[in-house]
Amino acid sequence: xxxxxxxxxxxxxxxxxxxxxxxxxxxxxxxxxxxxxxxxxxxxxxxxxxxxxxxxxxxxxxxxxxxxxxxxxxxxxxxxxxxxxxxxxxxxxxxxxxxxxxxxxxxxxxxxxxxxxxxxxxxxxxxxxxxxxxxxxxxxxxxxxxxxxxxxxxxxxxxxxxxxxxxxxxxxxxxxxxxxxxxxxxxxxxxxxxxxxxxxxxxxxxxxxxxxxxxxxxxxxxxxxxxxxxxxxxxxxxxxxxxxxxxxxxxxxxxxxxxxxxxxxxxxxxxxxxxxxxxxxxxxxxxxxxxxxxxxxxxxxxxxxxxxxxxxxxxxxxxxxxxxxxxxxxxxxxxxxxxxxxxxxxxxxxxxxxxxxxxxxxxxxxxxxxxxxxxxxxxxxxxxxxxxxxxxxxxxxxxxxxxxxxxxxxxxxxxxxxxxxxxxxxxxxxxxxxxxxxxxxxxxxxxxxxxxxxxxxxxxxxxxxxxxxxxxxxxxxxxxxxxxxxxxxxxxxxxxx
Numbered sequence: 059x060x061x062x063x064x065x066x067x068x069x070x071x072x073x074x075x076x077x078x079x080x081x082x083x084x085x086x087x088x089x090x091x092x093x094x095x096x097x098x099x100x101x102x103x104x105x106x107x108x109x110x111x112x113x114x115x116x117x118x119x120x121x122x123x124x125x126x127x128x129x130x131x132x133x134x135x136x137x138x139x140x141x142x143x144x145x146x147x148x149x150x151x152x153x154x155x156x157x158x159x160x161x162x163x164x165x166x167x168x169x170x171x172x173x174x175x176x177x178x179x180x181x182x183x184x185x186x187x188x189x190x191x192x193x194x195x196x197x198x199x200x201x202x203x204x205x206x207x208x209x210x211x212x213x214x215x216x217x218x219x220x221x222x223x224x225x226x227x228x229x230x231x232x233x234x235x236x237x238x239x240x241x242x243x244x245x246x247x248x249x250x251x252x253x254x255x256x257x258x259x260x261x262x263x264x265x266x267x268x269x270x271x272x273x274x275x276x277x278x279x280x281x282x283x284x285x286x287x288x289x290x291x292x293x294x295x296x297x298x299x300x301x302x303x304x305x306x307x308x309x310x311x312x313x314x315x316x317x318x319x320x321x322x323x324x325x326x327x328x329x330x331x332x333x334x335x336x337x338x339x340x341x342x343x344x345x346x347x348x349x350x351x352x353x354x355x356x357x358x359x360x361x362x363x364x365x366x367x368x369x370x371x372x373x374x375x376x377x378x379x380x381x382x383x384x385x386x387x388x389x390x391x392x393x394x395x396x397x398x399x400x401x402x403x404x405x406x407x408x409x410x411x412x413x414x415x416x417x418x419x420x421x422x423x424x425x426x427x428x429x430x431x432x433x434x435x436x437x438x439x440x441x442x443x444x445x446x447x448x449x450x451x452x453x454x455x456x457x458x459x460x461x462x463x464x465x466x467x468x469x470x471x472x473x474x475x476x477x478x479x480x481x482x483x484x485x486x487x488x489x490x491x492x493x494x495x496x497x498x499x500x501x502x503x504x505x506x507x508x509x510x511x512x513x514x515x516x517x518x519x520x521x522x523x524x525x526x527x528x529x530x531x532x533x534x535x536x537x538x539x540x541x542x543x544x545x546x547x548x549x550x551x552x553x554x555x
Contacts, residue, residue, distance in 0.1 A: 081351025
């Protein structure tokens with residue numbers, strides 16, 4: 059990142075991600091149903107020089123503003139979706155898909171004389187043969203406008219962030235867009251507008267505008283290949299909207315954040331590989347909204363959105379990014395150069411399942427492990443001797459502070475993860491944010507649960523679970539005179555002459 063502003067590391071960003079569940083986002087815009095008909099082509103039609111597709115699979119996904127809402131939910135936030143569908147099969151399918159996604163709340167308006175916007179792609183393998191668009195893009199009828207505005211008004215008090223997802227399908231027509239902006243401003247809500255119109259002044263009143271490189275070029279006639287051009291284009295867009303910021307997405311060039319009276323910030327892309335850019339803009343906007351809803355500063359929210367979009371483009375098709383994937387990527391970026399032992403809970407579940415399949419006994423130990431001392435070394439050695447593979451769960455920084463006080467930990471979770479992964483007895487390291495490791499124990503189902511001998515079996519969290527599925531609890535002998543608290547106390551007490 060270049061420019062002014064505090065540069066938080068990935069560990070601090072991961073702390074923000076853990077608060078994504080606090081985000082409440084209202085999404086207003088063009089909900090689209092994406093349909094895929096996939097099959098094989100072996101011949102051309104005798105009727106015309108076109109391929110004959112024999113379908114063997116059909117699937118449907120949420121697109122447009124509905125995809126934004128779905129991304130918000132998978133990142134851990136709560137989304138209320140206001141849009142328009144028809145009284146048709148596509149509208150019913152969209153409602154069904156939304157009902158299957160915890161964290162999304164449908165506030166869709168059914169328009170009797172307007173079809174659900176649907177895009178059907180006919181695919182031979184990964185090759186797209188044809189796309190069929192079923193849509194009406196004219197402005198909404200007055201009665202539909204009134205129903206949409208009523209849904210917005212009802213949802214606003216329950217949301218912190220508003221996303222206007224414009225796909226130029228008619229929902230964000232003037233009769234909806236201008237009143238929606240006015241209502242959000244009156245309610246003091248942060249508004250993110252993902253534009254489609256070439257005239258950005260239509261979004262005047264939005265707090266943040268998120269145009270891509272094509273949209274900003276069409277609106278400002280300025281290319282964004284270079285940072286200086288992106289800065290200039292962003293400032294013209296900012297002048298048109300009168301908002302607080304413009305975040306220009308520049309594909310392989312990353313993002314440029316332009317704010318009033320501040321130096322532009324340029325974030326290089328975090329995508330390691332690109333499989334498909336479909337829906338990446340929706341993912342970025344969703345991550346930006348959830349991060350802001352979780353209390354992040356705008357630069358940090360932009361960095362998190364950048365990281366999330368980088369994960370999205372590595373997946374085939376319109377894809378969402380789960381909160382645990384983002385957390386894993388943030389930690390792995392710092393830890394990749396040190397050790398591959400550090401894993402997300404989901405990765406650890408897969409690994410433990412594989413170990414169990416090989417007939418190996420999996421052990422589990424947990425703690426803060428703030429300063430590694432001989433007592434820790436002895437506990438880990440005893441733990442490893444009782445099993446074939448040892449998983450160590452580390453309290454996150456936030457969890458340590460709750461348990462030990464505001465001055466702990468002395469080393470952040472990334473540093474503690476690196477040290478723990480370097481220990482020979484340890485096969486896998488995970489982080490947990492709860493006060494106890496119960497959720498991790500339930501997920502990993504270890505055969506051996508290890509704790510220090512200063513506990514009784516009855517006091518060990520998860521002991522009943524492990525014993526219930528046939529495992530055992532090991533109380534490791536402690537090394538006398540060694541504890542992190544004692545070490546810190548001695549460091550704080552000056553030696554006498």
